[in-house]
Amino acid sequence: MSQSRQTVRPLVIAAVMASMAMVAIEATIVSTAMPQIATQLGGLNLYSWVFSSFLLTQTALTVVFGKLSDIFGRKPAVLTGIVIFLIGSVLAGFAWSMPAMIVFRLIQGVGAGAILPVALTVVGDLYPARERGKVQGYLASVWAVSAVLGPMVGGLLIRQFSWAWIFWINVPIGILAAALFVFFLHEEKRHDRPAIDLGGAFLFTAAVASLMMALTDAGHASNVRVGVELAVLLLSCVLFVWQERRAADPMISFSLWSHRPIAASNAATVLAGMAMMGLTTFLPMYVQGVMHRTPVEAGLALTMMMIGWPSGATFTSRTFTRIGLRRLLMIGPVFIPLGSVPFVLLGPESSPVWAGVGSAIVGFGMGITSVSCLILIQEIVQPLERGSATASNLFSRNLGNTLGAAVFGAVQNFGLTHTDGLPPVHADQLKALLTSVTGDFAANEDIRLVLHHSLHLTFTAMFVIALGAVVSMLFMPKIDLSRKRESVGAVGATDAANAAKNAANQAFH
Incomplete structure (x- = not known):
């Protein structure tokens, strides 16, 4: 990314830290609240999928959004991630059942898959290596603070309000981060017309999703189910390699x-x-x-x-x-x-x-x-x-x-x-x-x-x-x-x- 004179690096880093804090604190705050959520919504047998669904889409789409940020720019990619994450957060607060909660957590995971890689790439674009290490130290502290504050904030919100607020608390943080990106991160406009490898993105996502589902289900689900997931993984990998070798601008x-x-x-x-x-x-x-x-x-x-x-x-x-x-x-x-x-x-x-x-x-x-x-x-x-x-x-x-x-x-x-x-x-x-x-x-x-x-x-x-x-x-x-x-x-x-x-x-x- 070409850094414009209008870019204000400290405020952009504040946006990076705020957006990463949303994802970081969500991991610990949801763990604190899930026992009560599962009690109210029922479907205790689906408990682990509330966490697995988030990690599944986050992992599968991390690479996809990293590539999209190279094609369209960092700002559109990270703003898209924030919007998707906030939509998932708002919907999760209104979840009426465990299957609905899992779907909304999937949406949150898509947003997280965009926020983390693109935010770290923004840091790499804006700072030379001598300064970047210090910034990475700041970002690491975000995860440390979130690990400590998450359970405490989660317990406080549940006691004083309701479990829905553990998701809705992301809204003001996300709006602040998005505003800082909009007003203080500036990139050169890209005039080329890139070729998007949609087939590669779909096949890669399918391969990673089937791999993670197989790993999650191994030892818990039936052998038939795990076998189907492994078959989908193998087929997706073969088709993905074939697609990437023929794509003009491959996803990977x-x-x-x-x-x-x-x-x-x-x-x-x-x-x-x-x-x-x-x-x-x-x-x-x-x-x-x-x-x-x-x-x-x-x-x-x-x-x-x-x-x-x-x-x-x-x-x-x-x-x-x-x-x-x-x-x-x-x-x-x-x-x-x-x-x-x-x-x-x-x-x-x-x-x-x-x-x-x-x-x-x-x-x-x-x-x-x-x-x-x-x-x-x-x-x-x-x-x-x-x-x-x-x-x-x-x-x-x-x-x-x-x-x-x-x-x-x-x-x-x-x-x-x-x-x-x-x-x-x-x-x-x-x-x-x-x-x-x-x-x-x-x-x-x-x-x-x-x-x-x-x-x-x-x-x-x-x-x-x-x-x-x-x-x-x-x-x-x-x-x-x-x-x-x-x-x-x-x-x-x-x-x-x-x-x-x-x-x-x-x-x-």
């Missing part, structure tokens, strides 16, 4: 995604995302069910990750010009398996402080890795490919989260049914353990030991996958960013892009 550039630095970064992002999902899903369960600690203590142990993440992002922003971006790409992922070690060593008598330390270390590594990968990916492509490149990284993170939920869930279920000398533990028994009061702990001792065994296997698997993120970065080549940018596309760099290129080139070496 295979040469871009297979470019070795991008491929290495995205592979590490997938594995790091899997490890993060293992931590966020199963650490609270271990602290409460095995250590017999309160939900508050479990939440504090997990919250340490949200302190470590912005700390890692800030460290990266302040040091990558001195240390070098490539060194940080090698160092950052190491903290993820390092922080996973305390979880592998946890025992029933361990202190939750030990878990909090590991959580903070993992978060620190995630902060370094995410910011370093994003800066690198945005700097080795031409400006008109930056949206697609940024979206590929966010897609990898979301895919990692989904794969992590499926893989670690399977590992835990295996552990619950295969503990030597102890009978299998079922969902109702596990629920009884997690909701038991102090006096009931002794009666659940066998269940506690089985849960410890299963989660030990889960944390060990998390450690191994985190090591995979380190290995992925070993394939990161030494590159000259200036030469790479000249060879990727035919669009001339603007003054801002040149400044970013030169700064990042110095930092990378």
